[in-house]
Amino acid sequence: MEVLVFDILGKMAHxxxxxxxxxxxxxxxxxxxxxxxxxAGILGLPRDSYYELFSQDKARVALSIRSPLRKKIQTVNYVxxxxxxxxxxxxxxxxxxxxxxxxxxxYRELVVYRLFLWHGDEQLFxxxxxxxxxxxxxxxxxxxISECLAHLSFVGLGEAEKEEFDGEVEVSSVVGTEYLRRxxxxxxxxxxxxxxxxxxxxxxxxxxxxNQPPREFVGEVKxxxxxxxxRGTVYRVKIxxxxxxxxxxxx
Amino acid sequence: xxxxxxxxxxxxxxSTSRGFIFSLVNRPPxxxxxxxxxxxxxxxxxxxxCIELSFPELSDRVCEEYLWVGNCKGSxxxxxxxxxxxxxxxxxxxxxLNSKLEDGELKETIAEVVGKFFTEAGVGSGKVRxxxxxxxxxxxxxxxxxxxxDVKKFQREYIKLFFKLLKEHYNxxxxxxxxxxxxxxxxxxxxxxxxxxxxxxxMVEEQFKGSFRxxxxxxxxxxxxxFDTTRLPDKFYITKLIIFSSDLAGKSKDAGxxxxxxxxRECYKDLISGMRYLRNYLSASLxxxxxxxxxxxxxxxxxxxxxxxxxxxxxxxVVSTFTxxxxxKFREEVEQELKDYQEFAKLIDYGYxxxxxxxxxxxxxxxxxxxxxxxxxxxxxxxxxxxxTRKLGAELLGESKDWLLSLNGMYYLxxxxxxxxxxxxxxxxxxxxLFLGYPLDRNLLMHFFLTLAQVYYFGxxxxxxxxxxxxxxxxxxxxxxxxxxxxxxEKLSLLKGGGKTVEANLEVLGEDIAQYVRRMGYSxxxxxxxxxxxxxxxxxxxQLRGSDSAKKxxxxxxxxxxxxxxxxxxxxxxxFEKLDQYQIRKYNEKTxxxxxxxxxxxxxxxxxxxxxxxxxxxxxxxxxxxxMVTRNKRGEEEEEQ
Numbered sequence: 001m002e003v004l005v006f007d008i009l010g011k012m013a014h015x016x017x018x019x020x021x022x023x024x025x026x027x028x029x030x031x032x033x034x035x036x037x038x039x040a041g042i043l044g045l046p047r048d049s050y051y052e053l054f055s056q057d058k059a060r061v062a063l064s065i066r067s068p069l070r071k072k073i074q075t076v077n078y079v080x081x082x083x084x085x086x087x088x089x090x091x092x093x094x095x096x097x098x099x100x101x102x103x104x105x106x107y108r109e110l111v112v113y114r115l116f117l118w119h120g121d122e123q124l125f126x127x128x129x130x131x132x133x134x135x136x137x138x139x140x141x142x143x144x145i146s147e148c149l150a151h152l153s154f155v156g157l158g159e160a161e162k163e164e165f166d167g168e169v170e171v172s173s174v175v176g177t178e179y180l181r182r183x184x185x186x187x188x189x190x191x192x193x194x195x196x197x198x199x200x201x202x203x204x205x206x207x208x209x210x211n212q213p214p215r216e217f218v219g220e221v222k223x224x225x226x227x228x229x230x231r232g233t234v235y236r237v238k239i240x241x242x243x244x245x246x247x248x249x250x251x
Numbered sequence: 252x253x254x255x256x257x258x259x260x261x262x263x264x265x266s267t268s269r270g271f272i273f274s275l276v277n278r279p280p281x282x283x284x285x286x287x288x289x290x291x292x293x294x295x296x297x298x299x300x301c302i303e304l305s306f307p308e309l310s311d312r313v314c315e316e317y318l319w320v321g322n323c324k325g326s327x328x329x330x331x332x333x334x335x336x337x338x339x340x341x342x343x344x345x346x347x348l349n350s351k352l353e354d355g356e357l358k359e360t361i362a363e364v365v366g367k368f369f370t371e372a373g374v375g376s377g378k379v380r381x382x383x384x385x386x387x388x389x390x391x392x393x394x395x396x397x398x399x400x401d402v403k404k405f406q407r408e409y410i411k412l413f414f415k416l417l418k419e420h421y422n423x424x425x426x427x428x429x430x431x432x433x434x435x436x437x438x439x440x441x442x443x444x445x446x447x448x449x450x451x452x453x454m455v456e457e458q459f460k461g462s463f464r465x466x467x468x469x470x471x472x473x474x475x476x477x478f479d480t481t482r483l484p485d486k487f488y489i490t491k492l493i494i495f496s497s498d499l500a501g502k503s504k505d506a507g508x509x510x511x512x513x514x515x516r517e518c519y520k521d522l523i524s525g526m527r528y529l530r531n532y533l534s535a536s537l538x539x540x541x542x543x544x545x546x547x548x549x550x551x552x553x554x555x556x557x558x559x560x561x562x563x564x565x566x567x568x569v570v571s572t573f574t575x576x577x578x579x580k581f582r583e584e585v586e587q588e589l590k591d592y593q594e595f596a597k598l599i600d601y602g603y604x605x606x607x608x609x610x611x612x613x614x615x616x617x618x619x620x621x622x623x624x625x626x627x628x629x630x631x632x633x634x635x636x637x638x639x640t641r642k643l644g645a646e647l648l649g650e651s652k653d654w655l656l657s658l659n660g661m662y663y664l665x666x667x668x669x670x671x672x673x674x675x676x677x678x679x680x681x682x683x684x685l686f687l688g689y690p691l692d693r694n695l696l697m698h699f700f701l702t703l704a705q706v707y708y709f710g711x712x713x714x715x716x717x718x719x720x721x722x723x724x725x726x727x728x729x730x731x732x733x734x735x736x737x738x739x740x741e742k743l744s745l746l747k748g749g750g751k752t753v754e755a756n757l758e759v760l761g762e763d764i765a766q767y768v769r770r771m772g773y774s775x776x777x778x779x780x781x782x783x784x785x786x787x788x789x790x791x792x793x794q795l796r797g798s799d800s801a802k803k804x805x806x807x808x809x810x811x812x813x814x815x816x817x818x819x820x821x822x823x824x825x826x827f828e829k830l831d832q833y834q835i836r837k838y839n840e841k842t843x844x845x846x847x848x849x850x851x852x853x854x855x856x857x858x859x860x861x862x863x864x865x866x867x868x869x870x871x872x873x874x875x876x877x878x879m880v881t882r883n884k885r886g887e888e889e890e891e892q
Contacts, residue, residue, distance in 0.1 A: 017252070018511060018512050020252075069619075081493055164412065208497065214469070
């Protein structure tokens with residue numbers, strides 16, 4: 001299976017956890033729905049028009065965390081609006097919202113996520129490949145909220161080959177807990193590793209409602225790699241210069 | 252976090268057999284002054300036409316019997332039979348409850364109670380309805396009602412009058428009570444089935460009145476859902492402002508908040524119970540911050556589920572690192588209590604906690620920091636490092652309770668400006684690094700330590716640290732504690748050790764100094780400064796001996812803001828002169844010689860910062876002074892014997 005590999009980089013990110021708003025916490029990495037929102041932005045698809053285009057059976061994506069991450073909470077002022085008429089600040093007050101940002105561990109660096117992407121629609125996929133290989137976007141990219149602008153960096157086109165494992169394997173993508181359960185795998189704990197578990201929306205229907213249960217993903221936010229023990233199938237991606245094992249979010 | 256809270260609620264609900272509402276019972280309000288608080292129970296005896304008072308002492312059992320589930324939040328009208336605000340019972344709760352109850356026996360009874368026991372009075376231009384305290388048995392039937400122009404003032408005066416009468420007749424004052432409750436014909440709230448059903452309806456079913464079909468955002472089941480979270484106890488998700496809703500569409504079944512987050516009935520109940528359990532049993536306080544300790548199990552091959560005993564154990568394990576007393580208590584009570592230590596060890600590999608620091612005011616709930624997925628194994632490592640540091644302290648400085656560090660104790664070694672929210676984040680940063688294993692910045696710590704020295708030396712009042720009466724001794728003890736703190740951080744791999752360790756023959760200076768320097772892992776520059784500080788300690792002691800004041804003028808030679816290498820060199824010369832002046836050079840010749848040789852060897856290529864220079868001088872000073880004081884004490888004790 002051919003996969004398009006590219007990085008999304010930015011100074012900071014905020015992917016709001018859907019059950020927080022008056023204190024807005026962030027996921028460490030973007031949910032699948034957000035990833036395809038960014039892809040739709042690259043392609044210039046109109047808002048809310050693309051959910052079915054990237055459904056589980058049509059598109060696959062693996063996400064790799066490529067920079068050590070940390071979080072910081074910064075309080076920001078939001079407009080107080082209980083009704084549309086108050087968007088002109090007529091309520092006369094603001095609301096202070098603690099907003100959690102994802103930042104690179106070393107502030108001088110960037111937050112980097114690598115995407116391994118495949119799409120079943122050849123026409124759409126080749127358009128995407130063309131855009132990404134030229135590092136062009138239709139709508140500006142951002143990491144979660146428009147204040148967190150980002151850019152993309154093309155890595156290459158690779159071949160993802162299935163590989164069975166029995167024992168230990170190191171994957172460089174986030175892994176769904178459903179995958180772990182189904183394959184009776186578990187995570188080998190490593191000294192100094194920092195694993196996070198995120199419950200995230202997985203896919204929307206055309207009306208932007210959940211059409212599947214939210215799913216839980218495990219990521220390692222210091223090195224980005226996860227040591228899996230057990231039995232299962234991973235994908236080995238080869239691109240000139242590197243070889244990595246990944247698990248698609250849909251697996 | 253959400254899944255964690257749900258798991259907590261689920262485990263708690265499964266552990267309580269009396270139904271959902273009983274899982275929401277609060278613990279008794281805390282008595283700030285340490286005295287035992289009571290519940291004021293007012294029993295309506297309808298046939299006799301009087302109110303009987305009783306005053307059970309507050310306990311978990313009493314809270315359950317009287318169904319203390321908290322007041323209604325925000326602008327929701329008060330309707331609880333048990334509350335911590337007497338005015339709700341006197342004025343609003345019963346009429347409100349009556350209007351909301353469904354037709355039935357209780358509704359009729361309450362209507363009768365309101366008719367018989369409530370009265371009205373004119374206040375200002377309007378009227379106010381209130382409980383007639385003249386019906387209380389033993390109270391006089393002729394009581395003059397307070398006069399007031401507005402309702403609030405009337406309410407205040409009326410309650411004051413009630414407590415005055417209570418004092419006269421029962422010798423109880425308002426401070427004796429933590430809760431207030433109403434009984435009907437001797438039946439406590441938990442015995443009024445219709446009331447229990449009503450509470451469940453008002454807390455859950457009313458939120459599902461406008462429910463719609465969809466996929467639950469928590470468990471993923473297809474079910475009837477609600478997006479109305481107004482009754483959740485901790486509001487980190489609100490639906491009041493449309494700015495948070497999808498397409499800014501606000502509250503609607505088909506748009507807005509319905510597309511953001513919606514819950515099924517079971518998850519809704521689990522979350523309410525979970526939040527209540529967190530507040531009741533899994534909360535704690537650290538560095539003047541309130542926090543929840545939310546336990547969970549990571550990808551879990553031992554196939555264990557969360558239980559209340561495991562949650563309690565997780566909390567106790569975490570809290571044991573907060574204070575020295577907690578540390579010792581955990582060791583004595585819990586480790587020895589554990590019947591199956593292997594089971595504990597197995598679970599500890601897969602258990603984690605989320606530490607949610609928050610600020611809660613009235614109905615608002617703001618998250619200050621969420622330290623996520625702290626493995627319990629890490630908490631154990633912290634405990635072990637605390638114990639090792641204590642042992643190191645005892646070995647180098649002698650046994651003392653001061654050497655058992657704690658997370659809360661650290662707050663007083665890393666001073667922050669009182670009241671400044673931004674400053675307080677710094678201490679939460681340190682905790683985050685500690686729990687998650689992120690490296691700490693040595694320069695930042697040095698900045699903290701110098702500020703600490705300034706707080707003690709200059710008595711700066713604008714910090715969280717109170718220097719107390721004996722600031723001199725406080726400075727010595729705190730600096731030694733910071734030395735151990737650095738070792739503690741090193742043990743947890745949060746700090747790299749110093750540079751190249753000292754090779755000079757330190758044994759000539761005495762076993763104590765040599766051992767301290769080597770065990771602290773000082774580099775040669777650090778050792779030079781430590782010895783310089785040691786000599787300053789000797790001079791300071793001499794200066795004290797011949798003077799009436801408790802001041803040591805030699806300390807004025809130290810610039811607590813930091814000193815350059817050049818200034819250090821000048822200080823070493825001044826120290827030499829002072830040793831001569833006070834005729835103690837002959838006792839300190841070797842120390843001076845080693846210090847000078849190390850200083851001269853590195854002064855041209857000095858690697859330490861200005862802050863570090865001062866800090867290591869103070870370390871030597873503190874070590875010297877501590878030794879002298881404890882040696883003197885020991886001498887006095889031996890003499891007495």
